[in-house]
Amino acid sequence: MTPADAPAITALAASWEVARYTQRIPHPYPAGAAEAFIAQAAADRAAGHAEVFAVTRRDDGTFIGNIGLEQGDREGELEVGYWLGMPYWGQGFATEAVKGAIRHAFSFEVPRIVFAEVHPDNVASCRVLERAGMVETGRVQTRLRGTPVETVRYEIARPVALPTLLVAAVALVDADGRVLIAERPPGKSMAGLWEFPGGKVQPGETPEAALVRELGEELGIDTAERCLAPLTFASHRYESFHLLMPLFICRNWRGTPTPQEGQRLAWVRANRLRDYPMPPADEPLVAMLRDLL
């Protein structure tokens, strides 16, 4: 906000429809209140416990309302509050502003939760918060504009960033065009599902070097990096990690693949791979292999 926003604030915040569900907009709106509000917002921002932004229309920069973030009573919680002038209701601006405020809040390390408290009769605002990804978590006894009221509390938690796991895998293809798959042994995650040989790329390792190592460890065969040709990749969100798995194809190796870790092996034609349950990340790969081989 800048001092130049004062006339727009005065014009828009004066209506009772706007003020009635807010905590602080005075009604009737006195002269000088907008200027005082802008000065207070600058002071709060400098003190580091609240930030208030002008909401402007992207097309022409018109001031249409305010949105703010303020420290809640509990550690790690920020409250979002907002109002828009009536001519700008019902056009998705509030939802866009709330989404922006949430993104802004979580760009800082501290907040775990962004919350809002809404008058239960303010159905439009409840919908805005829901569209912005917030969920109702309870009711709060409070006072709104001096009157006791039970507000609805909405929350959104900081999104958990999943680590990306890099796994290199290979379709070993024999002279008959069959592909080697291995069953994940009991005790491992996704036990009993059939997978392409390979494994996690260790820190400092290339995917090719990881595969050469894994093929030795798991199958007792020797391959050279130049015998591994890139084929495709899987990118799949599991519950606790995101799997990024380049799939190579290899037709040349030394030795006969034999299970070194007690796993079952199968040589399977690409059009029969569907008979073997595979991890969800592999499903698109199976279709691609069928087209290719």
Ligand SMILES: Nc1nc2c([nH]c(=O)n2[C@H]2C[C@H](O)[C@@H](COP(=O)(O)OP(=O)(O)OP(=O)(O)O)O2)c(=O)[nH]1
């Ligand atoms: N090698 C291989 N891994 C796959 C395939 N599809 C798929 O989702 N994965 C997943 C399963 C594992 O989470 C990860 C491979 O890890 P890994 O095989 O080296 O590790 P691991 O069994 O020791 O690991 P863990 O999951 O038991 O911790 O990638 C696939 O076709 N081949």
